[in-house]
Amino acid sequence: MSQPITVAIERHVDPSRITEATIWTQAGTDLAARRPGYLGSGFVRAGAGSDIWYMLYRFADDASLRAWETSAERRWWLESGRGFASEARVERRTGIEGWFDAPAATVLADGGEGPARPPRWKQAVSIWLGFYPTNLVMTALITLLVPGVLSLWLPLRLLVTTLLITPVMTYLVLPLVTRWLQPWLLGTRRR
Template identity: 60%
Template sequence: MGHNAITVSIERTVDPARLSEATVWIQAGINLANKYPGFLGSGWVRSGSSETSWHMLYRFADAQTLDAWENSPERRWWLGTGSEFAQETRTERRTGIEGWFDTPIDATEAIQPVIVPPRWKQATSIWLGFFPLNLAFTLIATYFIPGWNEWDVWLRVLVSTLVLTPIMAYWGLPTVTRWLRPWLQRPPRVR
């Protein structure tokens, strides 16, 4: 998965009298999207066989490839063919930090509902990645950059955040969330 990957979650209400047609229509949309560069996978799920609320997820490598798909004549045509029996009720895009907490989508298997961990688990994960990186950077800077401790605090914070933010974004957080994925994706206990 690319570092700028975007996951789109769409909820649609489907006419219960046209479920078979809707099933074929959804698969046709997935097949069309699959031909676009940057497509990373998709899936759809219903809560039960009689449910009229359907959830579809798809992921693209970045905003440019997602925009190419979403603004394509093929997608407009496809949406038009389903407009009589499928109405979009909610759309959500996930990028950045929230995207790291999503379960990756594999287009070859049925998706499970995405479990977004509570904010305290997200904060804990970020801290577990950031603390050791910040500590290591501070020790290295203190011992190897002449006069580091005499720099103005705003300049030290500026330099450390400029260095640590990309390290955290491209390596630290993805590594920590991969290690903690079973804990992060554990469903909440029902009391």
């Protein structure tokens, strides 16, 4: 079974062209969002004075990721940003950790480090914020729609509910929660 793949990219962006780079980045996100298998994306700048930007995008599987990465739209988009943005590093990650990882720490011009993975407690809070309401709604729906489910042996009932909740969490809830909480997770502010 194929897993979702998160791609983390570190780019150097010309600081004199931040407005253009921001519009360019959003255009790339909009293009990717139309592709089958797209699960989400985002970007943060390493700091106000830094030329380093971290970008993440996630696809449902290797085939949909490869289709995006080899598409004519993406080639056009990359070419249109060549004058002010260049890739420094690209990493691919699978599994839930990929949602929280930023690219490996990078030494900045001021001697500081770029953003790292959020602390485990922030990851736990993010997962809980998605899991609790999803579990509550799914349990209520299953109880209403499947008569007698409460009389099932507890391990069997949990097997059924977790089989239903896991894909919803993986493909819908976790991408949304991490996108909404990205500034908090990575310690940045929304524009």
